[in-house]
Amino acid sequence: xxxxxxxxxxxxxxxxxxxxxxxxxxxxxxxxxxxxxxxxxxxxxxxxxxxxxxxxxxxxxxxxxxxxxxxxxxxxxxxxxxxxxxxxxxxxxxxxxxxxxxxxxxxxxxxxxxxxxxxxxxxxxxxxxxxxxxxxxxxxxxxxxxxxxxxxxxxxxxxxxxxxxxxxxxxxxxxxxxxxxxxxxxxxxxxxxxxxxxxxxxxxxxxxxxxxxxxxxxxxxxxxxxxxxxxxxxxxxxxxxxxxxxxxxxxxxxxxxxxx
Amino acid sequence: xxxxxxxxxxxxxxxxxxxxxxxxxxxxxxxxxxxxxxxxxxxxxxxxxxxxxxxxxxxxxxxxxxxxxxxxxxxxxxxxxxxxxxxxxxxxxxxxxxxxxxxxxxxxxxxxxxxxxxxxxxxxxxxxxxxxxxxxxxxxxxxxxxxxxxxxxxxxxxxxxxxxxxxxxxxxxxxxxxxxxxxxxxxxxxxxxxxxxxxxxxxxxxxxxxxxxxxxxxxxxxxxxxxxxxxxxxxxxxxxxxxxxxxxxxxxxxxxxxxxxxxxxxxxxxxxxxxxxxxxxxxxxxxxxxxxxxxxxxxxxxxxxxxxxxxxxxxxxx
Ligand SMILES: Nc1ncnc2c1ncn2[C@@H]1O[C@H](COP(=O)(O)OP(=O)(O)OP(=O)(O)O)[C@@H](O)[C@H]1O
Ligand SMILES: [Mg+2]
Numbered sequence: 001x002x003x004x005x006x007x008x009x010x011x012x013x014x015x016x017x018x019x020x021x022x023x024x025x026x027x028x029x030x031x032x033x034x035x036x037x038x039x040x041x042x043x044x045x046x047x048x049x050x051x052x053x054x055x056x057x058x059x060x061x062x063x064x065x066x067x068x069x070x071x072x073x074x075x076x077x078x079x080x081x082x083x084x085x086x087x088x089x090x091x092x093x094x095x096x097x098x099x100x101x102x103x104x105x106x107x108x109x110x111x112x113x114x115x116x117x118x119x120x121x122x123x124x125x126x127x128x129x130x131x132x133x134x135x136x137x138x139x140x141x142x143x144x145x146x147x148x149x150x151x152x153x154x155x156x157x158x159x160x161x162x163x164x165x166x167x168x169x170x171x172x173x174x175x176x177x178x179x180x181x182x183x184x185x186x187x188x189x190x191x192x193x194x195x196x197x198x199x200x201x202x203x204x205x206x207x208x209x210x211x212x213x214x215x216x217x218x219x220x221x222x223x224x225x226x227x228x229x230x231x232x233x234x235x236x237x238x239x240x241x242x243x244x245x246x247x248x249x250x251x252x253x254x255x256x257x258x259x260x
Numbered sequence: 261x262x263x264x265x266x267x268x269x270x271x272x273x274x275x276x277x278x279x280x281x282x283x284x285x286x287x288x289x290x291x292x293x294x295x296x297x298x299x300x301x302x303x304x305x306x307x308x309x310x311x312x313x314x315x316x317x318x319x320x321x322x323x324x325x326x327x328x329x330x331x332x333x334x335x336x337x338x339x340x341x342x343x344x345x346x347x348x349x350x351x352x353x354x355x356x357x358x359x360x361x362x363x364x365x366x367x368x369x370x371x372x373x374x375x376x377x378x379x380x381x382x383x384x385x386x387x388x389x390x391x392x393x394x395x396x397x398x399x400x401x402x403x404x405x406x407x408x409x410x411x412x413x414x415x416x417x418x419x420x421x422x423x424x425x426x427x428x429x430x431x432x433x434x435x436x437x438x439x440x441x442x443x444x445x446x447x448x449x450x451x452x453x454x455x456x457x458x459x460x461x462x463x464x465x466x467x468x469x470x471x472x473x474x475x476x477x478x479x480x481x482x483x484x485x486x487x488x489x490x491x492x493x494x495x496x497x498x499x500x501x502x503x504x505x506x507x508x509x510x511x512x513x514x515x516x517x518x519x520x521x522x523x524x525x526x527x528x529x530x531x532x533x534x535x536x537x538x539x540x541x542x543x544x545x546x547x548x549x550x551x552x553x554x555x556x557x558x559x560x561x562x563x564x565x566x567x568x569x570x571x572x573x574x575x576x577x578x
Contacts, residue, residue: 094509099440116432117431117433
C-alpha cells in the first residue's frame, strides 16, 4: 500500500462562535481527483484553505507523503507542492498577467550588484505557459483587470499549475463560467491527472464532479457526511447526502456529543 | 492616457506662458523652478510609494519642520555635519516607521498620519520654542545653494532620488510587492508577501525622504523653522495624484509624479511672473488638487471601462 499524498486527521477550526470544521478527516492519493461537495457554509473552503496554508487549524494534523507538516502560510504549502485556485482567484487587478503568475516567486537577476526582477524572462515564460495550457489571454503584459472573468481564471489556473504542483485545489472553478470555459476546466483537470497531479475540486455542480472526479466527499455543518467512489454512486444519492446530512449506507450514527 | 494628459498640459502651459512672459522660457527660470521643485520631488517619490500601497502620509510637512529644527539646533551647538546629516535621516526614518507600524495595526493611514502631522509639528515648536534657528555651516548651506556642472545641488539630489524610485518600482521585488499590496492586500498575503514588513518599510522610506527634503529646504532658506513645510503635504499629494498614481493603490508612476511637481511649480511661477495676486495662487493650487483627484478617479475609471469593453468586443470578433 502506497503512502497517500495528503492525510488530514481530526481537523477542527472555529471562527469566534462559529464552528467551521469539526474533526474532519480526508485522505488523498497521488493523482487522484476528489470532488468536495456540500451546502453553503459546510466548511469546504475553510478545509481547503487550511490545506493550502491560508488558515491554520485549531487542532488536527496534516501529513504530506507521510510526513507531518506545519503550514504556517501559503508559501510552506506551495513548497510542499500544494497550490490553490481561490474562489475569487486572488489576483491583483492592477498587476499584469505575468506579475500575477510569478507573484511571490519571481525570477531575479543581478544588475549593478542588486537583485532585480527578470521581467523579460518572466514574460516569455508566461507566454509559453499559456500556449502549453492552450489557454488564451490577450497579452501577458496587460493588467488582469482588463481581462474577462474566464481569462482571469485562466491566469489563476496557470499560476497554480505552472510550478510542479503535486496537488491543485480548485474552489468552485466552474461557478461563473460559460459552457466552453467549463469544458476547458475539465480538460485541465484531466491533463493534471494524466501528469499524476492530484486535484481537489469544490463544486456545487454535481455534473462537473461526476464528469471528472474519482471520488466524492460530502460535507455538512463542518463535518464529513460520507464518501463515495464516483463509479459506485449516482447523483440522487449525493444530493440526498448533501440535503439530509446523513449517509444512507451507514446505520444512524449516535449524535455528536459536543454541543453545537 | 490620463497620464500623458498631464505631460501635454505641462507642455501647453509652458508654451502659453512663454508668450505671456519673455523671462519664462529662459534656462535661468527653468533652473529656478526646478530648484524650488526639488525638495517636493524628493518627498513626492516617497509619497508615490505610500499611495501605491493604498495609503497616505499627511505628516511629511510637519516632519520637515521637526527635522529642520533639529538640524539647525544641532549645527548651532557645534555638532559636526557628518553626524548631523545621518542623525536627521535616521530621525525621519524612525518617524516614518512609527506611522507604518500603526498603519499595520489596521488603523486608517489618514488618521494615523494626521495625528503625526499634529504631534510632529508640536515637537518642532517645543524643540525650537517657536523661533527659527539660523544655519551658518557653509558645507550644509551648499546642499541647498551649491552648483555642480551649472545645475543646483538640490536638482541633482532630486534627480537621483527619482531615478532610484523608478528603479525600485519597476525592477525590484520591494516595488512590485508594494503595488501588489495596494492593489489587493488579501491576494498579496495569500501569495506569501509579508504585507506588514513592506508597509512599514514604505512609510519608513517616506520619512527618510522627508528628512532629506528637509535638509535641502533648510539649506536653501539657511534656517530651521517650526513653520517650515506648512501645507507641503498637499503639494506632494497633489503632484503624486496628478501624475497618475492611483489613490486606490496598485499603480505607481514615478515619471508622472515628477511631471506633477513640475506642473504645479510652473503654474505658480507663471502666475507670479504675470503678477497675479499670490492669494489667487493658493486658490489655483486647490483647484489643481481637485482636478487631480477628478482625473485620478472618474476619468481613469471611464478609460478602464472603455478598455475592457474594447477587449470583449475584440474577443467577440475572433
Ligand atoms: N474568515 C472567516 N471569518 C469568520 N467566519 C468564517 C470565515 N471563513 C469562513 N467562516 C465561516 O465558516 C463557515 C464555513 O465557511 P466556508 O466558507 O468554509 O463554507 P463553504 O462550504 O465554502 O461555503 P460556500 O459553498 O458558500 O462557499 C461559515 O459559517 C462561514 O461563515
Ligand atoms: Mg466556499
